[in-house]
Amino acid sequence: MPQLKIGLCGQEGSLKEKFYAKSKAAESCTKIAKKYTERCVNFMKKVGFTYLSQEDILNLDIPYKEIIDIVEGALAEHGRKKVEMPPKPGVHTRPMTFIHAMPAWLQEQDVCGIKWVSGYPENYKYDLPQIAGLLILNDPETGMPLSVMDCRWLTAVRTSAVTAVTAKYCAAKNASALTVIGAGVQGRFNAIMLKEVVPNLKVIYVSDIKEEARKKYAEDISTKLDIEVMPVSNIEEAIKNSDLVLTATQRLSQPIVPLSWLKPGVCCFGLEASRAWHGDAILGVDKFVTDDWEQTKYFASHGAFPDGLPTLHGELGEIVTGQKPGRESNRERIMAINIGMAIEDIAVAAKVYEKAVEKGVGTELSLMEQEALF
Numbered sequence: 494m495p496q497l498k499i500g501l502c503g504q505e506g507s508l509k510e511k512f513y514a515k516s517k518a519a520e521s522c523t524k525i526a527k528k529y530t531e532r533c534v535n536f537m538k539k540v541g542f543t544y545l546s547q548e549d550i551l552n553l554d555i556p557y558k559e560i561i562d563i564v565e566g567a568l569a570e571h572g573r574k575k576v577e578m579p580p581k582p583g584v585h586t587r588p589m590t591f592i593h594a595m596p597a598w599l600q601e602q603d604v605c606g607i608k609w610v611s612g613y614p615e616n617y618k619y620d621l622p623q624i625a626g627l628l629i630l631n632d633p634e635t636g637m638p639l640s641v642m643d644c645r646w647l648t649a650v651r652t653s654a655v656t657a658v659t660a661k662y663c664a665a666k667n668a669s670a671l672t673v674i675g676a677g678v679q680g681r682f683n684a685i686m687l688k689e690v691v692p693n694l695k696v697i698y699v700s701d702i703k704e705e706a707r708k709k710y711a712e713d714i715s716t717k718l719d720i721e722v723m724p725v726s727n728i729e730e731a732i733k734n735s736d737l738v739l740t741a742t743q744r745l746s747q748p749i750v751p752l753s754w755l756k757p758g759v760c761c762f763g764l765e766a767s768r769a770w771h772g773d774a775i776l777g778v779d780k781f782v783t784d785d786w787e788q789t790k791y792f793a794s795h796g797a798f799p800d801g802l803p804t805l806h807g808e809l810g811e812i813v814t815g816q817k818p819g820r821e822s823n824r825e826r827i828m829a830i831n832i833g834m835a836i837e838d839i840a841v842a843a844k845v846y847e848k849a850v851e852k853g854v855g856t857e858l859s860l861m862e863q864e865a866l867f
């Protein structure tokens with residue numbers, strides 16, 4: 494992990510920061526470090542953290558390629574089993590909704606924190622986004638919060654970066670046509686990230702239940718990516734002509750894509766934990782991959798995969814680290830249902846925080862002013 498600002502502010506905090514830097518270089522100092530930490534706690538004056546709004550994060554302008562590399566690094570750590578990431582607990586305050594807690598520690602990068610993210614598909618009625626929430630990044634040395642940040646952009650880019658990493662290893666080399674079903678936030682970011690890793694991408698077919706949404710998507714994404722984007726209402730024809738198929742809709746009551754529409758060599762991505770795909774597609778493709786098998790099984794126990802779980806080819810981390818192959822033939826049909834992992838959020842959040850500190854972006858807030866509680 495890069496040397497990040499420690500959550501203690503004021504004179505004692507900066508001394509402590511210097512001390513930690515030195516003690517990292519000389520492990521024999523551990524005992525002295527412990528004593529020093531005790532003194533710091535006693536002398537504590539103030540603990541602060543950096544608040545980063547969505548707009549603060551957008552202003553950092555972190556390149557998409559960098560996000561893909563960070564997410565690939567996190568997946569590799571997952572593949573080497575160097576992460577602590579308990580399955581997401583959550584509350585479900587209305588039908589079809591969730592607020593999930595997603596804690597994680599990436600041991601090799603030594604970054605940790607938690608995302609508290611909500612998914613409310615009916616939020617459009619209130620002029621609010623479906624996905625929203627906060628992420629807390631903690632100092633792994635002291636547990637102190639370093640930063641509290643909006644998690645909407647993080648969720649959008651890390652999810653789409655996972656799709657990009659999947660495509661890097663599982664898409665056909667000459668893939669050129671992509672169908673996107675669901676022209677919302679994920680539909681957009683996934684197309685942008687896929688363009689980073691699919692060099693021959695030439696056309697995107699986009700569908701959405703809202704005609705206006707698919708038209709606007711076509712305008713925006715064709716300009717952004719400088720490729721042909723065609724709004725379509727006949728998804729069967731579009732999918733039958735596509736090398737990549739992505740579903741990014743809301744939670745569906747009925748699946749929409751059967752196996753018979755999938756051409757040889759296709760790579761499919763379902764962001765709704767299987768719900769957009771008929772059971773025959775999920776069970777009938779040549780390879781099924783996911784980011785985390787435990788979480789996939791957990792989601793299955795809560796209603797996803799109603800026709801049963803497929804045989805797992807491998808987790809993405811195993812593919813990225815070479816323990817399992819990705820695509821092995823140009824006729825294989827591969828399906829990825831990536832559930833979304835907290836390590837992806839925390840790895841990207843650490844980069845966001847590092848850049849914010851570098852550029853002096855964000856608002857410094859106080860957590861506590863003094864040690865005494867009464």
Ligand SMILES: NC(=O)c1ccc[n+]([C@@H]2O[C@H](COP(=O)([O-])OP(=O)(O)OC[C@H]3O[C@@H](n4cnc5c(N)ncnc54)[C@H](O)[C@@H]3O)[C@@H](O)[C@H]2O)c1
Pocket residue numbers: 612623624648652674675676677678679680700701702703706741742743744745749764765766831832833834
């Ligand atoms: N796996 C992950 O890690 C992960 C992360 C974030 C979001 N998601 C999921 O991705 C999906 C999309 O999220 P989002 O933030 O882009 O939502 P969004 O509300 O921005 O977009 C969803 C779009 O899908 C359209 N839609 C709904 N039902 C449809 C249907 N039957 N056919 C075609 N279009 C339809 C809506 O009109 C909307 O434009 C959600 O299901 C969300 O839970 C998954």
